Amino acid sequence: MTKKILVTGGAGFIGSHLVDKLIDQKGYEVSIIDTLEEQVHGKRDHPPDYLNKSAKFHRGSVTDYKKLEDLVGESDVVFHLAAMVGVGQSMYNIKKYVDNNILGLANLLDILVNSPHNVKKVILASSNTVYGEGKCHCDxxxxxxxxxRSLNQLKHKEWELSCPNCGSKVKPLLTDEDSPLNPSSIYAFSKQAQEKMGLMxxxxxxxxxxxxxxxxxYGTRQALSNPYTGVCAIFSTRALTGKPPIIFEDGNSSRDFINVxxxxxxxxxxxxKNAANGEVFNVGTSIPITIRxxxxxxxxxxxxxxxxIFNQQYRIGDIRHCIADISKIKNKLGYRPLITFKKGIDDLIEWIKPQAKYIKETSEIVLDKLKEKGLLK
Ligand SMILES: NC(=O)c1ccc[n+]([C@@H]2O[C@H](COP(=O)([O-])OP(=O)(O)OC[C@H]3O[C@@H](n4cnc5c(N)ncnc54)[C@H](O)[C@@H]3O)[C@@H](O)[C@H]2O)c1
Ligand SMILES: [Zn+2]
Structure with a gap:
């Protein structure tokens, strides 16, 4: 029997690619619930053009119990991707992030416990941000x-991380799933809460x-109208509109960029894979790339x-390094990242180029907002 799948947040960046794969490659029946957040999708009353026409689209919020209950009641699998996704923004829109990310999942879990359904699997989209700084080595x-890093350290432009025991400089290692969690934003905390609530x-x-x-x-369909989206979309959009990238600290912060x-x-x-049940997995490449x-x-x-532009500014709460150890997902699920950063960036730029003349590049508005809230120094 064909699996019936519900993708919450399925009109978004990752969700829409997942929907394509589930329908076109796997032949599943897919329903979507998505609010079409204005910050992500602009003002619109219909789903974005890229959305797979074979998916059943329902406009609504996971915070709407009745609507979600009806959709969960018809599903075998739920991918829960709906969320507010801005790290910096979550530090001043606290209620909105808690409502959508934590109470939204509370609704889903309450329905799974109290209402009739056939759901056999739930997949939750968490984030590297739950770790805070990654695992490191001290000589x-x-x-x-x-x-x-402390405010005082950042004030003195000492960007690199120090050992919590002896204070010497440390080197980043790959961060595995057993590493301690130390979220440094409301967004990251909401993802940690989702993990705990869902697994419990x-x-x-x-x-x-x-x-x-x-x-x-990163990848195609990442919202360009949303100034809170990832750095690849922001730098590409800025470059295509004739503006140089703005780099915080010294540009040597490193991240693990994974193609959608x-x-x-x-x-x-x-x-x-049954080996996935009840487990937590990193999804990355294990390859560090600096912002520079x-x-x-x-x-x-x-x-x-x-x-x-290296403006010597820093954002409070930013982490310095976090790179995934992907041994667990490779060994248990047979996962292999296939797309190199260079190839992925080529695809992203090809996708953004034709839109460049319509794009209103707004990343500096966010910087002003962060500054106003004291989050950018
Ligand atoms: N993009 C990344 O780098 C990244 C990294 C780690 C985790 N994630 C997680 O992956 C998931 C998808 O993120 P994305 O990058 O595709 O973001 P996105 O903003 O493109 O997609 C999220 C979608 O959820 C919808 N949405 C928001 N609140 C909703 C609600 N209450 N009910 C229903 N729909 C709602 C939005 O309209 C949007 O279409 C999120 O849970 C995010 O936290 C993303
Ligand atoms: Zn030490």
Whole structure:
């Protein structure tokens, strides 16, 4: 029998690619519930053109119990991707992030426990941000987990991480799933809450639940109208509109950039493999790329004359390094990231180019907002 799948947030960046894969490659029946958040989709009353026409689209919020209950009642699998996704924004829109991300999942779990349904699997979209700073190595102390850098340290432009025991400088290692969680924003906290709530209810009631911690996901369809989206979309959009990338600190912060197609590979493995049940997996590449490198790669491809702006500013709560250890998902689910950063960026730029003349580039409005709230120094 064809599996019936509900994708919450299925009109968004990752969700819409997942919907394509579920329908076109796997032949599943897919329903979507999505609010079409204005910040992500602009003002619109119909789903975006890229959305798969074979999916059943329902406009609504996961915070609407009745609506969600009806859709869950018709599903075998739920991918829960609906969320507010801005890290910095979550530090001043606290209620909105808690309502959508924590209470939204509370609705889903309450329905799974109290209403009739046939749901056999739930997959939750978590994030690398739950870790805070990643795992590191200190020459004297071995493996350590540095705390967030202090305001005083940032004020003195000492960007690199120090050992929490002896204070020496440390080097980043790959961060595995057993590393301590240390979220440094309301968004990250909401993802940690989702993980705990989902696994607790899943274990208690025998609902197979999998948590996937996506690292920095980039690719086509990432909202360009949303100034809170990922750095690749922001730098590409700025370059295509003649503006140089703005780089915080010294540009040597490193991240693990994962293409959206590889994230979708992990999402589908999570429903196909029983080894995924009740587990938490990192979804990344294990390859560190600095923000400076991202800026260079993107501007070289679009407009080599643009020189990145190093404004010596920093955002409170930003982490310095976090790179995924993906041994667990490789070994248990057979996951292999397939798309190189260079290839993924080529695809992203090809997709943004034709839209460039219509784009209203707004990333600096966000910087003003962060400054007003004291979150950017
Ligand atoms: N993009 C990344 O780098 C990244 C990294 C880690 C985790 N994630 C997680 O992956 C998921 C998808 O993120 P994305 O990058 O595709 O973001 P996105 O903003 O493109 O997609 C989220 C979708 O959810 C919808 N939505 C928001 N609140 C809703 C609600 N209450 N009810 C129904 N729909 C709602 C939005 O309209 C949007 O279409 C999120 O849970 C996010 O936290 C993303
Ligand atoms: Zn030490």
């Amino acid at each position: 004297s102390c071995g493996v350590v987990f540095p705390k967030l 209810i899943g274990n208690t009631y025998g609902i197979n639940t999998t948590v996937l911690r996506f690292f920095l996901t 197609n590889d994230v979708c590979q992990a999402l589908t493995l999570a429903i196909e 490198e991202v800026a260079e790669i993107i501007t070289r491809k679009i407009s080599p004359d643009l020189k990145p």
